[in-house]
Amino acid sequence: MRRLAQAPNLALATLWADALRAQGLSVSVQREYLGAAAGQLPPDQCLPELWVEHDDDHARALRLLGALQRPPQRQWHCRCGEFVEGGFEQCWNCGAPMPGL
Template identity: 60%
Template sequence: MKRIAKAPNAAIAALWADLLHEAGIHASVQRQFLSSVAGEIPPDQCLPEIWVTHDEQADAARTLLRQLQSLPQRRWVCACGEVVEGGFESCWNCGRAMP
């Protein structure tokens, strides 16, 4: 087993592990419950970690996580003139669906 990343919180760690599973890379989340002891041990030592089961998949897993972390954000202009950013598929101002 190899550690490939530290996640900022347990929710992100679980999301990353699930995405790796979908890509055929067996990964697990370790240390996801250590946040409760932050202060007793250094906070950076309490972060959840993503580990891959098969060492030969570590490089592919790191590459996939880097790609997932740098996805471009969408931006579109609604018919009402509002600029909508991020992953929203409808306008927050008027409710129209993304064209």
């Protein structure tokens, strides 16, 4: 097993692990509940971590995790007049899809 990364919270660690598993990687979340020990242990030692089971998958897992951590950022104007920015492909005002999709 090799460590991939620390996550800032358990929710993100779980989302990242699920996304990597969907790509066929065997990934586990460690230190899931160690946050309860914060104050007794250094805070940076209490964050959840992602680990990949097979060493051969480590490089691929890092690439996929990098893509998850840096989603594409877009800026576009919807036909309803709303300005949409971020990783959104749908207008939050009217629900229309981003032009070109």
